[in-house]
Amino acid sequence: MPVTRVGAALEWTDDSHLAVDGALVTGGLDRRALLVGAAGVVAAALAGCATPPTAGTDPSPRSAGMTTGPDPGSSSRPARVLLAFFSRAGESYHEGGRRNLAVGNTKVLAGMIADRVDCDVHEIVAADPYPEAYDPTVARNSAEQERDARPAIANPPPDVRGYDAVLIGSPVWNVRAPMIMSTFIESVDLAGTTILPFVTYAVSGMSGIDDDYRRALPGCDVRAGLAVRGETVRDAATDLEAWLAANRLGRAGRTDIA
Numbered sequence: 001m002p003v004t005r006v007g008a009a010l011e012w013t014d015d016s017h018l019a020v021d022g023a024l025v026t027g028g029l030d031r032r033a034l035l036v037g038a039a040g041v042v043a044a045a046l047a048g049c050a051t052p053p054t055a056g057t058d059p060s061p062r063s064a065g066m067t068t069g070p071d072p073g074s075s076s077r078p079a080r081v082l083l084a085f086f087s088r089a090g091e092s093y094h095e096g097g098r099r100n101l102a103v104g105n106t107k108v109l110a111g112m113i114a115d116r117v118d119c120d121v122h123e124i125v126a127a128d129p130y131p132e133a134y135d136p137t138v139a140r141n142s143a144e145q146e147r148d149a150r151p152a153i154a155n156p157p158p159d160v161r162g163y164d165a166v167l168i169g170s171p172v173w174n175v176r177a178p179m180i181m182s183t184f185i186e187s188v189d190l191a192g193t194t195i196l197p198f199v200t201y202a203v204s205g206m207s208g209i210d211d212d213y214r215r216a217l218p219g220c221d222v223r224a225g226l227a228v229r230g231e232t233v234r235d236a237a238t239d240l241e242a243w244l245a246a247n248r249l250g251r252a253g254r255t256d257i258a
């Protein structure tokens with residue numbers, strides 16, 4: 001487990017450690033506590049899900065793979081679900097060192113979700129791609145957080161009208177969601193939607209990101225998020241399935257979040 005330096009400004013440093021001035025801490029970190037103190041398989045899975053309509057288009061023909069009719073065993077209709085995520089392949093944090101990822105951890109998790117839930121899938125792509133290299137990505141993210149940036153998205157956001165639930169996934173970047181997630185949630189009208197945040201991380205867990213979405217999206221029902229350690233994402237089926245079950249998300253006939 002990495003050692004982290006603690007001081008006034010909380011920061012994920014170039015050497016892969018969380019830094020807030022001062023003391024040394026080890027193990028899982030809670031951002032709020034700290035702040036108070038100072039390809040193939042996945043591609044196949046994602047390919048199995050439909051691409052949602054883009055903004056301005058009619059969202060009504062939902063998807064192949066989406067539950068389109070009412071569950072015969074249920075009085076309420078099945079939920080319409082969108083899975084939107086951002087992930088970065090390339091040089092990544094791994095067990096205190098670095099590893100090159102062909103597919104980002106969050107994308108792996110998104111693929112596992114898409115295997116288990118009838119949903120439309122939208123991958124959020126940065127117009128100015130993040131570097132392959134790790135340290136420059138850390139530096140760019142810090143700069144973007146500092147100026148409260150809204151990095152542009154390359155692909156048009158989906159039209160979210162008509163979705164009952166939106167799963168929103170990203171890595172944890174400097175104990176927050178990457179700023180491009182703010183770009184995303186501000187570019188779509190999620191009012192009235194159930195939001196299910198999920199993240200992958202190295203040490204800091206959910207990092208209060210579900211609370212951030214709660215603050216940013218007061219018109220939404222933001223559920224407790226799912227946080228999965230990046231290095232163990234492929235072993236996360238049990239936790240993932242429990243989270244999906246708790247939120248009544250599943251395959252055709254079972255998805256019924258309403």
Ligand SMILES: Cc1cc2nc3c(=O)[nH]c(=O)nc-3n(C[C@H](O)[C@H](O)[C@H](O)COP(=O)(O)O)c2cc1C
Nearest residue numbers: 087088104105106171172174175200202203204230
């Ligand atoms: C710019 C940057 C900042 C990061 N900050 C944190 C952090 O604050 N806490 C943490 O636990 N992991 C942090 N990480 C590690 C990632 O959250 C983790 O490796 C994640 O699984 C990457 O997901 P991805 O492969 O989908 O991009 C950071 C990684 C990067 C590149």
